[in-house]
Amino acid sequence: MAGEHILETQDLTKEFTGFVAVRKVNLRVRRHTIHALIGPNGAGKTTVFNLLTKFLRPTAGQILYNGNDITQSKPAAVARSGMVRSFQISAVFPHLSVRENVRIALQRPLGTSFHFWKPERSLESLHARAEQLIDDVGLTQFRTAIAGELPYGRKRALEIATTLALEPELMLLDEPMAGMGGEDITRIAELIQTVAKNRTVLMVEHNLSVVAWLCDTITVLQRGEILAEGPYTEVSQNPAVIEAYIGTGHG
Structure with a gap:
């Protein structure tokens, strides 16, 4: 250090x-x-x-x-x-919900980023952290909204949430x-x-x-x-x- x-x-x-x-x-x-x-x-x-x-x-x-x-x-x-970078062009999965985007970001450090076929219960441990991040960036009321349909500013908030999920x-x-x-x-x-x-x-x-x-x-x-x-x-x-x-x- x-x-x-x-x-x-x-x-x-x-x-x-x-x-x-x-x-x-x-x-x-x-x-x-x-x-x-x-x-x-x-x-x-x-x-x-x-x-x-x-x-x-x-x-x-x-x-x-x-x-x-x-x-x-x-x-x-x-x-x-x-050291994590949030890109100028919004880097989210547009067809997934806000919650799903954040959960995928939380999975990255676990090495299970794209294991969509895993049972839902295997992701339960991520729920609380995902909800906290969504709340932290002011997206609580948008948690089930499809990312691609969010207003521009809210997309940027989601991008910050997915960046924060990596604990930078x-x-x-x-x-x-x-x-x-x-x-x-x-x-x-x-x-x-x-x-x-x-x-x-x-x-x-x-x-x-x-x-x-x-x-x-x-x-x-x-x-x-x-x-x-x-x-x-x-x-x-x-x-x-x-x-x-x-x-x-x-x-």
Whole structure:
């Protein structure tokens, strides 16, 4: 177990043919905080997320999780170690109910994820935890609803529930507010604040008012490099940030 920082990168770099998408990024995420990665379109935010969760292999640099070098680890191994990513595009089974989605997520660590032919009673031990997770994300009244028929914001809540089912120590959220209206944004922001109480959250987010409200630390990327880092009050006053990001009006 490492100390103050749960996740660190050292000179993390990703080059594609003729293009450097991420250049010598040194990111440090403190435990039990909400940390945002922001920047204009094309700044390299998603590439950094893909590097951290091992969907891309870095050209150079290191990634340390709980003090362990995970630079060469496989995505599944990283997820099992407690770093779990919730995807930008809702990743639920659309034809199953809310409850069934959560129960499948709870089965994953047991190695029985897709044993649909098992008798119902074999899943009884998961019922209480599933109901708790459904309640935690505000979906109690939707527990029997078909996931694909849920309103968009509720689908995102379900996705967070299925992510929480994996008991993440570090939760990575990829644009959790994308495509939402005001009421859904408030609900999901409050949910993130709640689930962050006993874990660490790293999020890519375009909604600056949400970032200002939720996040302890903000890292601003521009052209694949860290432009500024700190609390929102400090970062938002940085002239380079205002010029590169906030003043551009880009989401």
